[in-house]
Amino acid sequence: xxxxxxxxxxxxxxxxxxxxxxxxxxxxxxxxxxxxxxxxxxxxxxxxxxxxxxxxxxxxxxxxxxxxxxxxxxxxxxxxxxxxxxxxxxxxxxxxxxxxxxxxxxxxxxxxxxxxxxxxxxxxxxxxxxxxxxxxxxxxxxxxxxxxxxxxxxxxxxxxxxxxxxxxxxxxxxxxxxxxxxxxxxxxxxxxxxxxxxxxxxxxxxxxxxxxxxxxxxxxxxxxxxxxxxxxxxxxxxxx
Amino acid sequence: xxxxxxxxxxxxxxxxxxxxxxxxxxxxxxxxxxxxxxxxxxxxxxxxxxxxxxxxxxxxxxxxxxxxxxxxxxxxxxxxxxxxxxxxxxxxxxxxxxxxxxxxxxxxxxxxxxxxxxxxxxxxxxxxxxxxxxxxxxxxxxxxxxxxxxxxxxxxxxxxxxxxxxxxxxxxxxxxxxxxxxxxxxxxxxxxxxxxxxxxxxxxxxxxxxxxxxxxxxxxxxxxxxxxxxxxxxxxxxxxxxxxxxxxxxxxxxxxxxxxxxxxxxxxxxxxxxxxxxxxxxxxxxxxxxxxxxxxxxxxxxxxxxxxxxxxxxxxxxxxxxxxxxxxxxxxxxxxxxxxxxxxxxxxxxxxxxxxxxxxxxxxxxxxxxxxxxxxxxxxxxxxxxxxxxxxxxxxxxxxxxxxxxxxxxxxxxxxxxxxxxxxxxxxxx
Numbered sequence: 103x104x105x106x107x108x109x110x111x112x113x114x115x116x117x118x119x120x121x122x123x124x125x126x127x128x129x130x131x132x133x134x135x136x137x138x139x140x141x142x143x144x145x146x147x148x149x150x151x152x153x154x155x156x157x158x159x160x161x162x163x164x165x166x167x168x169x170x171x172x173x174x175x176x177x178x179x180x181x182x183x184x185x186x187x188x189x190x191x192x193x194x195x196x197x198x199x200x201x202x203x204x205x206x207x208x209x210x211x212x213x214x215x216x217x218x219x220x221x222x223x224x225x226x227x228x229x230x231x232x233x234x235x236x237x238x239x240x241x242x243x244x245x246x247x248x249x250x251x252x253x254x255x256x257x258x259x260x261x262x263x264x265x266x267x268x269x270x271x272x273x274x275x276x277x278x279x280x281x282x283x284x285x286x287x288x289x290x291x292x293x294x295x296x297x298x299x300x301x302x303x304x305x306x307x308x309x310x311x312x313x314x315x316x317x318x319x320x321x322x323x324x325x326x327x328x329x330x331x332x333x334x335x336x337x338x339x340x341x342x
Numbered sequence: 343x344x345x346x347x348x349x350x351x352x353x354x355x356x357x358x359x360x361x362x363x364x365x366x367x368x369x370x371x372x373x374x375x376x377x378x379x380x381x382x383x384x385x386x387x388x389x390x391x392x393x394x395x396x397x398x399x400x401x402x403x404x405x406x407x408x409x410x411x412x413x414x415x416x417x418x419x420x421x422x423x424x425x426x427x428x429x430x431x432x433x434x435x436x437x438x439x440x441x442x443x444x445x446x447x448x449x450x451x452x453x454x455x456x457x458x459x460x461x462x463x464x465x466x467x468x469x470x471x472x473x474x475x476x477x478x479x480x481x482x483x484x485x486x487x488x489x490x491x492x493x494x495x496x497x498x499x500x501x502x503x504x505x506x507x508x509x510x511x512x513x514x515x516x517x518x519x520x521x522x523x524x525x526x527x528x529x530x531x532x533x534x535x536x537x538x539x540x541x542x543x544x545x546x547x548x549x550x551x552x553x554x555x556x557x558x559x560x561x562x563x564x565x566x567x568x569x570x571x572x573x574x575x576x577x578x579x580x581x582x583x584x585x586x587x588x589x590x591x592x593x594x595x596x597x598x599x600x601x602x603x604x605x606x607x608x609x610x611x612x613x614x615x616x617x618x619x620x621x622x623x624x625x626x627x628x629x630x631x632x633x634x635x636x637x638x639x640x641x642x643x644x645x646x647x648x649x650x651x652x653x654x655x656x657x658x659x660x661x662x663x664x665x666x667x668x669x670x671x672x673x674x675x676x677x678x679x680x681x682x683x684x685x686x687x688x689x690x691x692x693x694x695x696x697x698x699x700x701x702x703x704x705x706x707x708x709x710x711x712x713x714x715x716x717x718x719x720x721x722x723x724x725x726x727x728x729x730x731x732x733x734x735x736x737x738x739x740x741x742x743x744x745x746x747x748x749x750x751x752x753x754x755x756x757x758x759x760x761x762x763x764x765x766x767x768x769x770x771x772x
């Protein structure tokens with residue numbers, strides 16, 4: 103009976119103890135519960151219920167649940183942060199691109215303006231040179247020979263043509279009112295041709311000239327006297 | 343021209359065999375075209391219906407009287423007129439050889455009808471009867487022109503030119519010239535081109551097709567009508583620049599255009615363009631100036647101006663460039679030849695003491711006659727279709743205006759008071 107004194111209480115203690123104490127959770131259970139808490143948290147987040155506090159935070163018995171919940175919360179947060187960051191980065195990139203484009207456009211505009219200015223300057227220089235060089239020559243009545251005093255003008259025109267290799271010039275032949283309209287057209291053609299031939303001897307490519315005759319159809323002076331006629335018997339040079 | 347030869351033959355017959363003057367024997371010809379005698383015509387007041395008397399007096403009677411006076415072959419009786427309704431005998435006593443009666447009717451729709459008849463007052467028989475029907479758009483003046491033309495035709499064998507028109511170039515603003523048309527009596531001015539540039543040298547084919555030069559594209563181009571009343575289109579140059587171009591002139595058959603093309607060496611040459619094919623052929627040899635071509639009525643010879651022997655002179659050649667010969671002998675500046683419609687005369691201008699006068703070269707006689715004289719310049723002669731008159735430009739009243747003259751040079755009339763006119767051409771109106 104001596105053994106009974108120890109064995110019976112021991113048996114009672116073990117029996118009660120085994121009844122009172124739950125068996126410990128297996129790893130698989132813990133994993134499942136963690137996953138469930140995680141899903142619950144994700145769902146709460148998705149539903150926008152704004153559950154800011156973790157319901158398992160004080161569940162000391164199941165710390166894995168609290169941890170699982172946190173996991174879900176943090177992922178959404180991380181996702182949101184990542185999305186925000188990407189959006190911010192994109193906005194920044196866009197802004198930069200826009201700024202770059204604007205800068206490029208400004209630069210191009212500035213270049214264009216500069217080019218235009220240069221062109222205008224060039225055109226003005228050409229115009230000034232043309233106005234200076236393309237003077238009118240004159241002829242004797244019913245004649246188409248180049249006069250001695252007009253040779254300097256033609257030399258000036260030749261120099262102008264050499265200075266501006268792209269320049270093209272139209273030579274106009276004109277006559278005074280005496281003589282028939284048609285004969286004067288032919289005479290004007292002869293005068294333009296005489297000027298062309300002279301310019302050719304000065305070394306200018308004749309392909310850069312066109313000739314046209316206006317006969318007596320475009321007088322600069324319309325009175326019937328020699329001072330007027332001598333002005334009308336002329337060769338004009340027009341830059342084209 | 344068979345009609346011309348027949349007429350010439352009949353005239354020669356009448357001159358050598360018959361009493362000179364008025365004689366109608368089995369022919370239409372009553373009066374020689376060159377005779378200075380005029381037929382005296384009495385005109386009764388026209389009978390009118392649907393028209394008011396004032397309009398008829400101004401737009402018909404006055405126009406007809408002026409037309410007939412200017413024919414050169416009819417004199418309208420103006421003094422000692424018998425009363426209306428007087429018999430032909432009374433008119434004969436007053437001096438009228440023919441008596442003209444006209445009846446004008448205006449229908450409700452505006453159309454005009456004219457019945458005209460003339461009687462010989464000595465023989466007391468009808469010499470002329472004709473009825474005219476005119477659409478309402480035809481002015482009353484034109485009926486007077488038609489009647490005058492037919493009376494002249496009855497008298498001389500060739501229709502008059504009262505209904506003819508004159509084409510000319512006129513400056514509309516500095517550097518801009520356009521082609522205009524005016525009736526032979528100076529009325530009815532019409533602008534034919536609106537290119538807004540230099541437009542020169544009109545020529546009209548016998549069927550009314552126009553050709554001319556325009557600078558609208560910068561350089562001169564030949565433009566014209568390929569068919570009657572057709573649009574104006576470019577004829578030449580067909581490809582690139584053509585150089586200087588001037589003086590397009592229709593050949594009498596209206597198929598070819600003589601024109602002038604200048605090269606860059608200063609030469610200008612007479613060319614002939616076949617309008618249908620667009621092919622051009624050069625007739626002169628490429629030295630110096632050759633310009634102002636004028637066809638003879640057969641279309642097988644061309645008169646032109648050339649400076650090949652120094653100053654400008656008139657030359658003739660065949661239409662293939664052969665048989666070249668100089669026509670004008672005297673003077674240092676002879677130009678602007680115009681071959682007469684019947685081919686026997688060539689009008690031209692000659693410079694004398696710094697101004698120009700009209701001359702007519704008679705090919706049969708080989709002699710030139712001076713038509714105009716004076717201190718002013720007379721230029722650009724063109725023949726009337728009946729060869730009786732020349733139209734020309736002159737600065738006798740200041741600016742260049744259009745005038746007509748008979749071949750004696752004694753009857754010079756101003757055609758219009760428009761200033762700045764040049765290059766007249768005279769053409770039949772119907």
